[in-house]
Amino acid sequence: MAVTIKDVARLAGVSPATVCRALSTPERVKTETRERVRRAVDDLGYSPNRAARGLITGRTGNIGLVVPDLANPFFPGVVKGIQARAREADYSVFVADTDEDPSAEASLVRSLGKQVDGLVLCSPRMSEEDLRSVVGDTPLVLLNRRVDQMPAITFDSLGGMRQAIAHLMALGHRRIAYVGGPRTSWSNRDRLNGLRTVTAAAGADLVEVGNVLPQFSGGVAAADLVLAAEATAVVAYNDVVALGLISRFAARSISVPDRLSVIGFDDISMSAMVHPSLTTVALPMELSGRAGVDLLLQLMQHPDQSGTSRELETHLMVRGSTGPAPRI
Amino acid sequence: MAVTIKDVARLAGVSPATVCRALSTPERVKTETRERVRRAVDDLGYSPNRAARGLITGRTGNIGLVVPDLANPFFPGVVKGIQARAREADYSVFVADTDEDPSAEASLVRSLGKQVDGLVLCSPRMSEEDLRSVVGDTPLVLLNRRVDQMPAITFDSLGGMRQAIAHLMALGHRRIAYVGGPRTSWSNRDRLNGLRTVTAAAGADLVEVGNVLPQFSGGVAAADLVLAAEATAVVAYNDVVALGLISRFAARSISVPDRLSVIGFDDISMSAMVHPSLTTVALPMELSGRAGVDLLLQLMQHPDQSGTSRELETHLMVRGSTGPAPRI
DNA sequence: AGTGGGTCTGAAAACCTTTACATCGCGTTT
DNA sequence: AAACGCGATGTAAAGGTTTTCAGACCCACT
Structure with a gap:
């Protein structure tokens, strides 16, 4: 039913391995062959099966985002930034709302952790110990909270x-x-x-x-x-x-x-x-999301080094609610 | 490195097939065996590999949600409802924000469609034709918009x-x-x-x-x-x-x-x-999200029948901005 | 006693992609 | 001229789960 890499290979007159290479490492395949493969891909409307790819590579192409409360107007901006940056890097984003419940947060992080390549925890409410214990080997970035030795994005x-x-x-x-x-x-x-x-x-x-x-x-x-x-x-x-x-x-x-x-x-x-x-x-807010994903991507590529946390600039917006002090 | 179904099988002294059955269709396995398997699962901390499962079942356990603008305060409520209901049914939710761009919306739906078992489109901005063409065989529910023959949740x-x-x-x-x-x-x-x-x-x-x-x-x-x-x-x-x-x-x-x-x-x-x-x-808002997922789940189980759209009740909240008409 | 049906379990195939390894051919070096 | 190296491609295995099919066993019925 669905079109597989074999169908493409047959149509292009090459082996599945070549199709795979043409798509993921184009420089390792002769220009002419590459073109033939690309045409076959387009003709058949092929797109790789993520599950099969994930099975062998061990990666999912997803990142997870945990926020305490989406209805809090602080978070949508962050989410948008994360979304945008993730999409650029070809990742999809799982969003989970914990309803401000620290224990829900912990269990959610645990279960989400298995389905993603990395996690962004936005203003996490859980305790520091929970935070440490909950981290399996999933790369993780904190947003708006700093904890010893954990990569984080914060505000000045x-x-x-x-x-x-x-x-x-x-x-x-x-x-x-x-x-x-x-x-x-x-x-x-x-x-x-x-x-x-x-x-x-x-x-x-x-x-x-x-x-x-x-x-x-x-x-x-x-x-x-x-x-x-x-x-x-x-x-x-x-x-x-x-x-x-x-x-x-x-x-x-x-x-x-x-x-x-x-x-x-x-x-x-x-x-x-x-x-x-x-x-x-x-x-x-939006920048913080982007920065969080940047840091996470970096971490996912080099899990050994702990990544460099960043503190983002803040700016006072002067509007109508401040004025000269009254004489007393 | 990761614990697989084989490890569990070995520890429990059964075959992988039995482990699988014990977990997914417990009634098809003898009580005693089931218990042995459950213990082994707990001891090893086993959890099934989603990619491998997805590869064979063709299902992902994910649903996708597309909204025009998360910063619009209407949507977070909806998202929360969808989240909550999805989690109950053991689905995870991809959220995508289209920034009010109908063409981004269309391409997002197309790409998201391949990674999920079903989609909820919240207040979609794209044209009706696009909407129809974009639907592959992914089950789809509309929220806050009605289009002929498509299952939808709307408000009265x-x-x-x-x-x-x-x-x-x-x-x-x-x-x-x-x-x-x-x-x-x-x-x-x-x-x-x-x-x-x-x-x-x-x-x-x-x-x-x-x-x-x-x-x-x-x-x-x-x-x-x-x-x-x-x-x-x-x-x-x-x-x-x-x-x-x-x-x-x-x-x-x-x-x-x-x-x-x-x-x-x-x-x-x-x-x-x-x-x-x-x-x-x-x-x-939150109810509409839940109702959308309910409808989607129903649709995913019985893709043949077109599902029953729902119109949700609305209520006037009388507050301070209305009062008696002025005499002119 | 033999047959049939039912319950429980195991063996093995299938899902699709990636990748290590092998092969082939050609050009270059000694 | 032979050996070597390199680039391009093919072969085949591996990844973990689900599911079909078959086998084993037991009980009941004829």
Whole structure:
């Protein structure tokens, strides 16, 4: 039924081995023969059986991607980058959503691991030990999390915070609140560390206003705490939380940015759409996906060397939610 | 290196064939033998080689999902539904993003088609002919688009519009504008048709205010046209467009809902977060994904019968963007 | 006692491609 | 002139599973 390499070989008047070579290592076959094979391939509409190829080569041509929650607007951008780069390299992408469940994540990684040549773990939630144990011999790249000795793509939170704080200081703010994400989240710790370093260096007061779910409701919940902290500006763990803050401020008739400036993190598309639009530290989401696949490909070719992690630049997008500090 | 069925067979003292049967058709093997095999499997940590299995069975255990744009907040919900249902049925999901490019879509479907047992096409943008030609013998389900004789999951736009218009009429609105999505979009035509039917039946005036890109900017661009149309309420092609409208209204100090009521379509998560929150026709996104996979599985088992398409219920979510019609 | 049917298991073929090895022919070097 | 090397191609094995077919065994029935 399906057209096989033998059919092509017969039509081109060569052996299956030559067809295979003509397709995978064209330089090892005489130009004339190569052409004959190519014509036969086109005529018959042949395409190699991936299962048969995989059986002998041990490779699948697939990579796996695990994300905590596709509905979180941070991830689609990353996924798109991964997709695009993978397709260029002729890989297909399995996507798995763990629904923020660390144990589901572990089991998913284990089962996906067998079906792919490599894995990208995006903001993995599982513990460090799980992370280490779960890695069989599948090459693996971490995205938005750094763990000793594991290849990873991360964002320069420190740099982002430096820009954010410089911006706020220039506007006259001296007392700045931080609404943290989940305590166990690596990126939350990373951002908080950056913020502490930067505020200390700049001589600003930093008030840490607890930890919330990285969701709109988390921002809503933290808004009143921020007000009580008597800061003139607030940095949120991410944009969604920042939007929750702004929403609650609006409900309490606290003007943003007149009374309070708000800065988010991520630069999700929503942030440019709302009123006031959100000043935020933009992460190169799509680029991070591409970089992750690049690193993974490198790792798959040279499994011995551990691969070079990369930290990607961040940029402050100044929009409507930040303004001069109010006189008190 | 990897543990094969032979290793298991040797350890269990049976033939590879028996191991295979014990795993795939347990009832065809004596209870005692089955247990011995299961123990051997556990001891060795055996899991079947997918490529080898695929080679002989001709099945891959994968399904493919094609979406126009993952960054569009409508799709992640659908993807999650598909994921979840697929995993239950022991399938993995390839996700491909076409970046709204119909020709990329066609070529992607063709190449993906060979690596999967079935495909779900979500809101496909390609022409009907392409759609038909692209289907080899891969089972295929359409989501959010209906084409003659092809199995599809759709949403009850008519019902949604009926609820929306009833709501607006009850609030005293009589002249209603519609901001359309892309003219070529099936769902735009579907929604518009529903709206025409419903307004005609209810005796309301419908003003069709052109077609815009289904993006925030499209809504922004259409806002002034809506005002010029002198309607008291506007229905948008989808939520993102509705948010664009509201944003522009705010910029022009047109109060929503006092001066103008706005209704969206989809119920993306953002809609509940903004101010004013958006009244919208909610589509069961996750359910649609599950239903799509259900239909696909059915189709894969009985490729002869064409499968039963389903239309899913929609519900109006009344929020802050609609209110009584202003006295003129 | 012999036959038939049923249950359980084993042997071996088949799936399609890749690749190590062998072959062949031709040109070049000693 | 013989040997050698090299490029181009063919042969055949290997990869792990599923499945068909057949065999072995046991029980029940005639």
